[in-house]
Amino acid sequence: MFGKILIANRGEIACRIIRTAKALGVxxxxxxxxxxxxxxxxxxxxxxxxxxxAPVLKSYLNKERLIEVCKASGADAVHPxxxxxAENAGFAEAVEAAGLTFVGPPADAxxxxxxxxxxxxxxxxxxxxxxxxHQGDNQDPDFLKSQxxxxxxxxxxxxxxxxxxxxxxxxxxxxxxAAALQAAMREAKSSFGxxxxxxxxxxxxxxxxxxxIFADSHGNIVHLxxxxxxxxxxHQKVIEEAPxxxxxxxxxxxxxxxxxxxxxxxxxxxxxxxxxxxxxSEGLRPDRFYFMEMNTRLQVEHPVTEMITGEDLVxxxxxVAAGEPLPRRQxxxxxxxxAMEARIYAENAAxxxxxxxxxxxxxxxxxxxxxxxxxTGIREGNEITPFYDPMIAKLVAHGxxxxxxxxxxxxxxxxxxxxxxxxxxxxxxxxxxHEGFAAGQVDTGLIERDLKALASEPDPPPEAFAIAALAALxxxxxxxxxxxxxxxxxxxxxxxxxxxxxxARQGGEIELSVVCKGNRAFLAGTPGEERELALxxxxxxxxxxxxxxxxxxxxxxxxxxxxxxxxxxxxHEFGLPDWLAESGVEEAGGDHLIAPMPGVVKSVxxxxxxxxxxxxxxxxxxxMKMEHSLTAPRDGKVSGLFVKEGEQVxxxxxxxxxxxxxx
Numbered sequence: 001m002f003g004k005i006l007i008a009n010r011g012e013i014a015c016r017i018i019r020t021a022k023a024l025g026v027x028x029x030x031x032x033x034x035x036x037x038x039x040x041x042x043x044x045x046x047x048x049x050x051x052x053x054a055p056v057l058k059s060y061l062n063k064e065r066l067i068e069v070c071k072a073s074g075a076d077a078v079h080p081x082x083x084x085x086a087e088n089a090g091f092a093e094a095v096e097a098a099g100l101t102f103v104g105p106p107a108d109a110x111x112x113x114x115x116x117x118x119x120x121x122x123x124x125x126x127x128x129x130x131x132x133x134h135q136g137d138n139q140d141p142d143f144l145k146s147q148x149x150x151x152x153x154x155x156x157x158x159x160x161x162x163x164x165x166x167x168x169x170x171x172x173x174x175x176x177x178a179a180a181l182q183a184a185m186r187e188a189k190s191s192f193g194x195x196x197x198x199x200x201x202x203x204x205x206x207x208x209x210x211x212x213i214f215a216d217s218h219g220n221i222v223h224l225x226x227x228x229x230x231x232x233x234x235h236q237k238v239i240e241e242a243p244x245x246x247x248x249x250x251x252x253x254x255x256x257x258x259x260x261x262x263x264x265x266x267x268x269x270x271x272x273x274x275x276x277x278x279x280x281s282e283g284l285r286p287d288r289f290y291f292m293e294m295n296t297r298l299q300v301e302h303p304v305t306e307m308i309t310g311e312d313l314v315x316x317x318x319x320v321a322a323g324e325p326l327p328r329r330q331x332x333x334x335x336x337x338x339a340m341e342a343r344i345y346a347e348n349a350a351x352x353x354x355x356x357x358x359x360x361x362x363x364x365x366x367x368x369x370x371x372x373x374x375x376t377g378i379r380e381g382n383e384i385t386p387f388y389d390p391m392i393a394k395l396v397a398h399g400x401x402x403x404x405x406x407x408x409x410x411x412x413x414x415x416x417x418x419x420x421x422x423x424x425x426x427x428x429x430x431x432x433x434h435e436g437f438a439a440g441q442v443d444t445g446l447i448e449r450d451l452k453a454l455a456s457e458p459d460p461p462p463e464a465f466a467i468a469a470l471a472a473l474x475x476x477x478x479x480x481x482x483x484x485x486x487x488x489x490x491x492x493x494x495x496x497x498x499x500x501x502x503x504a505r506q507g508g509e510i511e512l513s514v515v516c517k518g519n520r521a522f523l524a525g526t527p528g529e530e531r532e533l534a535l536x537x538x539x540x541x542x543x544x545x546x547x548x549x550x551x552x553x554x555x556x557x558x559x560x561x562x563x564x565x566x567x568x569x570x571x572h573e574f575g576l577p578d579w580l581a582e583s584g585v586e587e588a589g590g591d592h593l594i595a596p597m598p599g600v601v602k603s604v605x606x607x608x609x610x611x612x613x614x615x616x617x618x619x620x621x622x623x624m625k626m627e628h629s630l631t632a633p634r635d636g637k638v639s640g641l642f643v644k645e646g647e648q649v650x651x652x653x654x655x656x657x658x659x660x661x662x663x
Contacts, residue, residue, distance in 0.1 A: 031069055113266055144181060472501040601649060
């Protein structure tokens, strides 16, 4: 076993690797950018080296600097985690050339599987079924469109390099093909440095099922069963589970055998995942699944496999990289129960899963317990920046049955309290409770079909309004003493004290009255009625409240002009109006195009003086590794253009101004 390993990554996966390394008695070296100097993975490691400024090309994707650190650290091996250089054959070779061991497959295997078009050709020769499509060298847009028409719409445009949904577009209408092709090519070049695309038939009723495989240098290869990753938004996984619902013994045997053939075809070693798409138009059938790609690394969702097998896949990686044989034979591996993983992101589900940046003013995740793992690399007070993936944490729940695992996951989501950045927790909770998901009837189109209901923002319950009104007036503060003057908050000698709380929600202002009845009892206004309540306990934002015989718990967090009320398993955010703020671009509404997040301007289609139509794409912004098209809020003429391609912009910055067309 190695004495010291360097982890060429950050965040949650770096912390995950450090935990296993420590358990094995292996010392760890972290690397960090300027944005991550105080990060959790830096603190957890035995030592850490600075890479450079925050942008990934100057830090985590700076191969020369990483190799310098590899040599300087005295490490024996380098674990790439996932993302960044995890599937980069050149980096693997550079690590080996520096005299260290790369904890991953041979560079040749990475190279063979790294380009989706070449991998599909190789799989066909190995007898692994592949998705119908075109993966040739001819990248002429007109030729690719003709291939798409021959395949038949809908089609998927996919980057041959990389993954994570980047450089991928689903196209339903031939008229939209050219624009989608350009966007996919631009995103692929930006993310992977390779704009080469392939076209595949898009299965309209499908499931995404993948098989975890492991191989060593002694000729041994096993599978650790399958995971279902069908619940996706924007081609990125949201909730994963293992085993796959409805999986039969026959189909598992066929799919696992195909995965092992795929690994054998490239002389694979280490951890890998063979991803398949299954046509379920006539149900889950062993003759209707197709190879999509092979991820030559550890997957984000690997913990669900660990939960159902009881194995530590990171420990397996280190053992195999050190030349040891696999710790288990195929017949020694078995399934135990069910596991589900939910990825908590800083993103706005109601606004198309727009990434969100911000400082995590409050971060409270459920504690690990039997049947629950919490994976994170972030702490309270950390910034979610536009430079990296906005994942905050992963909740991994296990149970003896699928329903038990689902209930465990739902309970864990209800225990999460995060403020300072918009998160997808409410969306995940709605998805976990979805009737189809609860029944195991999952497919890749489930989220898109029911997105409106899943991403909706229902009004807070009356109790949340009442708590917010008290908090806005400072009436939920912890009592500092036992004397009457510290207990009688808002007390008045000549009668009940009535105050007004001003809150903002969804663009409107709410005025709620609060009457102090004495001894921390109140009559609080809510929309449409007043509610009696008594504050039983208050400590560090945690409240115990009696609503006329119904005692409940809540938690209040304030910061940056907002109040977040955590109540009944949900977060309810209210704004606190700034009476001194000057009216500005917000009042102008549709007269400006405003950056919804920090990012880099990738393209500008508008020109000063030009006419635009409502819905027309004017600016493409890249943030957190994804492109976001910003469209005209109304018809008009561009009266001012304030950004150019390549410029870094901040959240709320005015990008351009519009006037009426006849102005």
